[in-house]
Amino acid sequence: MGIPKINIQAVRSWAKACGGSVLRSKPQTFHGINPTITYPKTGKTFELPRFISEEMKVARNMNKIAINQAKNPIKYEFPKATAEDLKRLTSETIKASYKRVAWTNPKDGKVYHLLEQSRTKDGKVLVRILDHEGAFVKEAALTPKTVAIIDERFIPGVMNYNSHGSLVSTYARRNNPFAQYEFHETHVFDNFLPGSERSYIKSLNKVLNSKADYLSISIGTDINITQGKKGVEQLREIVTKTTPDESDELIKAITKKGTRVLISSGNDGKDVVNHMLVHSGAEGVGSISLKGKVSEFSASRNSSFTQHYELGEYNPKYIYKGNKTIGINFTETPGCDIKYRTPKELNRIKETFEKKIAKIKNELEVSKKEAEDTLIKRKQLGRSISDMKKSSKLFIKWKKLNYKKDLLDRKCWQLKVHASDIEDFSDRFFRINKILKGTSLSTPIRTAKLALNDMMQGVL
Numbered sequence: 001m002g003i004p005k006i007n008i009q010a011v012r013s014w015a016k017a018c019g020g021s022v023l024r025s026k027p028q029t030f031h032g033i034n035p036t037i038t039y040p041k042t043g044k045t046f047e048l049p050r051f052i053s054e055e056m057k058v059a060r061n062m063n064k065i066a067i068n069q070a071k072n073p074i075k076y077e078f079p080k081a082t083a084e085d086l087k088r089l090t091s092e093t094i095k096a097s098y099k100r101v102a103w104t105n106p107k108d109g110k111v112y113h114l115l116e117q118s119r120t121k122d123g124k125v126l127v128r129i130l131d132h133e134g135a136f137v138k139e140a141a142l143t144p145k146t147v148a149i150i151d152e153r154f155i156p157g158v159m160n161y162n163s164h165g166s167l168v169s170t171y172a173r174r175n176n177p178f179a180q181y182e183f184h185e186t187h188v189f190d191n192f193l194p195g196s197e198r199s200y201i202k203s204l205n206k207v208l209n210s211k212a213d214y215l216s217i218s219i220g221t222d223i224n225i226t227q228g229k230k231g232v233e234q235l236r237e238i239v240t241k242t243t244p245d246e247s248d249e250l251i252k253a254i255t256k257k258g259t260r261v262l263i264s265s266g267n268d269g270k271d272v273v274n275h276m277l278v279h280s281g282a283e284g285v286g287s288i289s290l291k292g293k294v295s296e297f298s299a300s301r302n303s304s305f306t307q308h309y310e311l312g313e314y315n316p317k318y319i320y321k322g323n324k325t326i327g328i329n330f331t332e333t334p335g336c337d338i339k340y341r342t343p344k345e346l347n348r349i350k351e352t353f354e355k356k357i358a359k360i361k362n363e364l365e366v367s368k369k370e371a372e373d374t375l376i377k378r379k380q381l382g383r384s385i386s387d388m389k390k391s392s393k394l395f396i397k398w399k400k401l402n403y404k405k406d407l408l409d410r411k412c413w414q415l416k417v418h419a420s421d422i423e424d425f426s427d428r429f430f431r432i433n434k435i436l437k438g439t440s441l442s443t444p445i446r447t448a449k450l451a452l453n454d455m456m457q458g459v460l
Contacts, residue, residue, distance in 0.1 A: 055260075056307055058106050058450075058453065059283075059307045059308050061106045061107070061109075062106050062308065062446070062449065062450075063308065063309045064109075065104050065106065065109055066288060066309055066310050066311060067288055067292040067309070068109075068292070069104070069311075070288055070289065070290055070291070070292040070311050071291065071292040073332075074102055074111055074132075075132075076089070076090075076102075076334055077133070078090075078113075078130075078133060078134030079133055079134065080131075080133040080134045080135035081130065081133070081134025081135070082134075082136070085115065085128070085130060085134055085136070086134065088100060088115055089113060089115070089130075089134060089334075090334075091335065092319050092321070092326065092327065092334070092335045092336055093326070093335070093336065094327060094335075094336045094338075094339055096335060097174070097333075097334070097335030097336050097337070098173065098174070098177045099115065099116040099177060100113065100114060100115050100116065100177070100335075101113075101114050101174075101175065101176060101177055101178070101333070101452070102114075102333070102334075103449075103452055103456060105456070105460060106453060110131075110132065111131075111132040112129055112130065112131060112132070112137065112460070113129070113130040113131075113132070113134065114127045114128070114129055114130075114178070115127060115128040115129075115130070116177070116178065117139070120141065123143075123144060123180075124141040124142060124143055124144070125141070125142045125144060125178045126139065126140075126141050126142075127139065127140055127141075127142055127178070129459070129460070137460070138459075138460075140459045142178055142455045142456070142459070143455060144178055144179050144180045144455065145179050145180070145213040145214065145451040145452075145454050145455055146179065146180045146181075146182060146210070146211055146212045146213050146214070147172060147176070147179045147180070147181050147182070147212065147213065147214045147215075147216065147447055147448060147451050148181075148182040148183075148184060148207045148210060148212035148214065148215045148216070148259075149165070149168060149169055149172060149181065149182070149183050149184065149215075149216045149217075149444060150184045150185075150186055150200065150203045150204070150207070150215065150216075150217050150219070151164055151165035151168045151169070151183070151184075151185070151186065151217075151218055151219065152164045152165055152185070152186055152187050152219065164218070164440065165183065165185065167330075167436070167440075167441070168216070168218050168440060168441070168443075168444045169181065169183060169444070170330075170331065170337050170338065171331055171441050171444045171445050171448075172216065172444035172445070172447060172448040173448070174331040174333045174337060175331070175333065175444075175445050175448040175449055175452070176448035176449065176451055176452040176455075178452070178455065179448060179451045179452070179455070182206075182207075182210060182212060184203035184206055184207065185199060185203065186199045186200040186203050186219070187199055200219075200247060201246065201247060201250065204247055204250040204251065204254065205250065207254055207259065208250060208253055208254050208257070212259050213258075213259060213260070213451060213454070214259065214260050214261075214262065214447050214450060214451050215254060215259055215260070215261045215262070215447075216262050216443055216444045216447035216448075217261065217262070217263045217264070217276070217282075217443070218263075218264045218438075218439070218440035218441075218443045218444065219264070219440075220263060220264065220266060220274035220275065220276040220277075221274065221275050221276070222266045222267075222268045222272045222273070222274055222275075222299060223238070223272065223273050223274075223275050223278075224268075224271060224272055225238060225271065225272070225273050235273060235278060235302070236278050236279070247276070247280075248276065248279035248280045251276070251279075251280035251281075251282055252280055252281065255280070255281060255282060260283065260450065261280070261282035261283065262282065262283045262284075262285050262308065262443055262446060262447045262450075263276050263277055263280075263282045263283070263284055263285070263443065264284075264285055264438070264439035264440050264442070264443040265277065265284045265285060265286040265287075265298055265299050265300035265301070265305065265306040265439045266298075266299030266300055266439060267297045267298070267299060267438050267439055267440070268297065268299050269296060269297055269298075269299055270298075270299065270301050272299040272300070273299065273300045273302070273305060274299060274300050274305070277300050277305040277306065278305065283307050283308060284300050284305045284306035284307060284308065285306065285308040285309070285310060285439060285442050285443040285446045285447075286298040286299075286300070286301065286306045286308070286309045286312075286439055286442065287309065287310070287311070287312025287313065287437070287438065287439045287441070287442045288309050288310065288311055288312065288442075289311075289312075289313050290311070290313050294309065295312055295313060295437065295439075297437065297438070297439075298312065298439055299439070308442075308446045309442070309446075310442035310443075310445045310446045310449075311332075311442060311445070312437055312438055312439055312441050312442035313435055313436070313437040314330050314331065314332055314435065314436045314437070314441065315330075315332070315435055315436075316328060316329065316330035316436060317329050317330075318340065319335070319336050319340075325340045326339070326340055327339055327340050328340055330436055
């Protein structure tokens with residue numbers, strides 16, 4: 001049946017029960033993604049308009065800004081900047097690119113350019129704030145917020161174009177280079193393991209025990225549901241039966257301790273819901289296109305699930321200095337996102353990959369031998385696979401060994417892809433007409449921007 005919709009009579013009754021009329025009642029501040037009020041006499045709960053809470057007012061303003069900037073991109077022209085500021089604003093080096101950001105104030109839509117000056121011993125970031133034309137506004141000390149990211153196969157400090165996590169982290173850092181980031185790795189091959197041993201569950205527990213202010217998750221499981229024919233509560237009931245997942249309790253615990261959790265809405269279109277948004281009460285992030293419309297692939301479109309929208313379609317390009325290629329940009333923020341590797345650097349990477357492949361092959365042989373020994377033990381005991389399941393310890397050991405073998409196989413395959421013909425790997429990934437797209441990209445962007453909003457609170 002679900003939570004009843006609010007109406008004016010209900011508000012009057014609620015106000016009267018609280019000891020006054022609507023007119024005499026003090027305005028109440030609501031928080032959360034789907035706020036409710038409870039009628040004191042009966043305990044009956046009423047659902048408020050979805051965008052009445054402070055967080056959702058900001059979300060709506062940011063959605064409008066994202067749509068407008070998709071249609072009318074920010075013009076990076078600085079007629080009022082000093083010579084030194086102009087140099088920093090227009091430099092396309094990696095170092096300069098990660099020491100500045102264009103911030104749009106969600107309260108009034110004005111664009112400001114923040115330039116990092118230095119970092120203090122107590123961790124604050126000193127920034128120089130300029131207006132949209134480059135004129136000096138003020139200097140300020142920002143207290144960094146901590147943003148945790150859980151994603152697949154993140155490899156810090158290594159250019160790895162096949163890594164989903166490396167792309168996600170880059171989009172976050174280019175939209176807020178002043179935050180502190182925690183990266184927690186997860187992968188898709190350990191779903192058969194007991195919950196506490198799965199990498200995703202381990203990562204959620206780490207975030208639960210950390211001081212993260214925000215958590216960005218660009219993974220999930222899509223459930224095919226025609227949303228227009230089902231109410232929100234019915235959707236929750238269907239998905240709960242379809243994909244029960246212990247991670248939801250962890251996400252609830254994380255949000256309860258004050259960490260805002262943002263999860264991608266999914267990439268399979270309007271008739272699909274990411275089950276993680278149904279269970280946990282986390283905030284969903286969808287994608288808008290370069291035309292400022294909801295992207296065709298963006299899922300979980302019911303606003304009870306997806307409250308945020310950011311650009312999720314990008315055109316990668318090379319960055320040149322004269323005739324020299326110095327970097328690659330795929331976030332469409334000015335400058336370089338990643339460094340362009342020279343042939344000499346690529347050869348060094350190739351040699352490193354070949355050494356890793358040799359090491360992993362040795363580990364793989366050991367893993368195969370352990371798995372074979374376990375199977376021999378199973379045969380000696382006269383047990384089939386179904387019988388093994390009854391003996392949890394033996395079954396889990398066999399599963400773990402096979403998991404390890406599969407993971408090593410995958411690592412070896414990935415490294416071979418990089419090592420073979422690596423000289424033209426950038427060209428094969430960044431084709432001129434290739435568009436990077438997905439709610440996996442819009443999610444870290446919105447998370448980073450929300451953290452920056454908090455850091456700028458009270459500054460302007």
